[in-house]
Amino acid sequence: MSRSEELFARARRWIPGGVNSPVRAFRAVGGTPPFVARGEGARLFDVDGRSYIDYVGSYGPLILGHAHPRVVEAVCQAARLGATFGAPTEGEVALARVLVEAVPSLEEVRLVSSGTEATMSAIRLSRAATGRSGVVKFRGGYHGHVDALLVESGSGASTLGVPSSPGVPAAVVEQTHLLPYNDLAAAQALFDRSGAEIACVIVEPVAGNMGVVPPEPGFLEGLRRLTREHGAVLIFDEVITGFRVAYGGAQARLGVTPDLTCLGKVIGGGMPIGAYGGLRELMEQVAPAGPVYQAGTLAGNPVAVAAGLRTLEILREEDPYPALEEVSARLADGLAEAARDAGICVQVQRVGSLLGLFFTEAPVRDAAGVAAADGAAFRRFFHAMLDAGVYLAPSPWEAWFVSTAHRAAEIDATVEAARRAFRIAAERA
Ligand SMILES: Cc1ncc(COP(=O)(O)O)c(C=O)c1O
Numbered sequence: 001m002s003r004s005e006e007l008f009a010r011a012r013r014w015i016p017g018g019v020n021s022p023v024r025a026f027r028a029v030g031g032t033p034p035f036v037a038r039g040e041g042a043r044l045f046d047v048d049g050r051s052y053i054d055y056v057g058s059y060g061p062l063i064l065g066h067a068h069p070r071v072v073e074a075v076c077q078a079a080r081l082g083a084t085f086g087a088p089t090e091g092e093v094a095l096a097r098v099l100v101e102a103v104p105s106l107e108e109v110r111l112v113s114s115g116t117e118a119t120m121s122a123i124r125l126s127r128a129a130t131g132r133s134g135v136v137k138f139r140g141g142y143h144g145h146v147d148a149l150l151v152e153s154g155s156g157a158s159t160l161g162v163p164s165s166p167g168v169p170a171a172v173v174e175q176t177h178l179l180p181y182n183d184l185a186a187a188q189a190l191f192d193r194s195g196a197e198i199a200c201v202i203v204e205p206v207a208g209n210m211g212v213v214p215p216e217p218g219f220l221e222g223l224r225r226l227t228r229e230h231g232a233v234l235i236f237d238e239v240i241t242g243f244r245v246a247y248g249g250a251q252a253r254l255g256v257t258p259d260l261t262c263l264g265k266v267i268g269g270g271m272p273i274g275a276y277g278g279l280r281e282l283m284e285q286v287a288p289a290g291p292v293y294q295a296g297t298l299a300g301n302p303v304a305v306a307a308g309l310r311t312l313e314i315l316r317e318e319d320p321y322p323a324l325e326e327v328s329a330r331l332a333d334g335l336a337e338a339a340r341d342a343g344i345c346v347q348v349q350r351v352g353s354l355l356g357l358f359f360t361e362a363p364v365r366d367a368a369g370v371a372a373a374d375g376a377a378f379r380r381f382f383h384a385m386l387d388a389g390v391y392l393a394p395s396p397w398e399a400w401f402v403s404t405a406h407r408a409a410e411i412d413a414t415v416e417a418a419r420r421a422f423r424i425a426a427e428r429a
């Protein structure tokens with residue numbers, strides 16, 4: 001038994017499924033997840049002494065790679081001053097300012113402890129501000145495990161075949177309207193029918209929880225127009241895309257500004273954090289400025305804030321986005337060529353340093369496209385890559401994350417591994 005197998009067996013005795021978040025359990029691909037001992041740059045090291053080029057990057061926060069020395073330094077400095085106070089700190093003010101200056105839609109921002117809290121709070125605020133209950137979400141979008149949004153979700157929920165979770169009362173999701181991603185005509189029809197009941201539309205401006213699905217031209221612009229016409233709040237869930245696809249997020253990259261924005265992941269530099277913010281007239285309704293209650297013992301945690309501030313400082317100083325674009329394009333092109341050479345049909349979909357790989361013949365534009373892709377080929381590819389020392393998310397519903405620590409050497413080694421892995425995926429297809 002490897003040490004990972006031993007630990008996984010022990011973990012299953014005390015932790016449901018042996019993991020603290022379902023996507024980690026390898027349920028869709030089979031096998032034992034390597035237990036991680038440490039990370040450095042683009043690499044992970046497991047407890048059995050194996051090393052991997054890592055494209056999970058903790059599902060998005062690690063845009064600078066693992067254990068970036070300047071981020072580690074900021075965390076240590078902050079921890080030495082005290083882990084949490086339940087009182088305001090200077091760092092929170094600094095982080096709020098950095099976020100507001102970077103993200104076009106933000107006039108005010110509230111820090112929370114996770115992406116889930118951010119989306120949950122943005123929904124509550126939208127409902128309070130409009131006096132309506134309806135929420136629109138897109139199939140395959142994942143916005144954390146918020147009851148009202150855990151319907152036909154992507155990410156681990158679709159991976160495990162439970163896109164809509166038991167335990168969510170029917171009455172809660174009755175108010176949730178589901179639409180196919182990239183289908184503006186369906187959104188128009190819904191607003192024509194029920195526009196007066198809709199409090200908000202929440203959307204990942206680049207879908208990152210059904211692999212990677214870019215918005216088609218006009219889709220986000222159309223949502224912006226519809227929500228304005230009908231007095232609904234447009235929420236961009238930028239928990240993945242914020243400071244990832246551009247410093248100012250997808251809204252800066254794509255030029256569409258929502259009313260509210262949810263953030264997480266990168267803004268905490270690997271520590272637990274989330275944020276939601278937007279128009280001042282909306283945010284001033286949040287307690288204690290206004291009546292919409294939302295709170296958190298660890299919200300704006302000083303250690304997380306320090307990690308986030310340092311990460312964003314590095315991103316500002318170094319502007320790594322052009323280089324990330326280049327290295328990610330090298331990866332996408334290399335994967336596409338390797339698949340072609342192996343005679344297997346795949347779609348490599350990329351926006352900045354986010355990448356999705358689907359074993360299917362047609363470009364994927366929505367959740368139905370992901371579901372129709374060849375899951376068995378993905379499983380064979382995944383295990384061949386893992387055996388070759390490349391760590392991918394164990395599901396085609398998850399994105400690949402490239403960091404500034406991924407250089408040409410890592411990319412070329414990945415493509416080389418993929419050449420063989422595609423052949424394995426194809427051989428038994
Ligand atoms: C787009 C998006 N929104 C919200 C969330 C929820 O964030 P968290 O896992 O920090 O609660 C996630 C990831 O889990 C996400 O990818």
Ligand SMILES: N[C@H](C=O)CCC(=O)O
Pocket residue numbers: 021022023024059060142155156208209240398
């Ligand atoms: N896709 C999810 C978030 O982006 C993966 C993180 C998790 O649920 O553990």
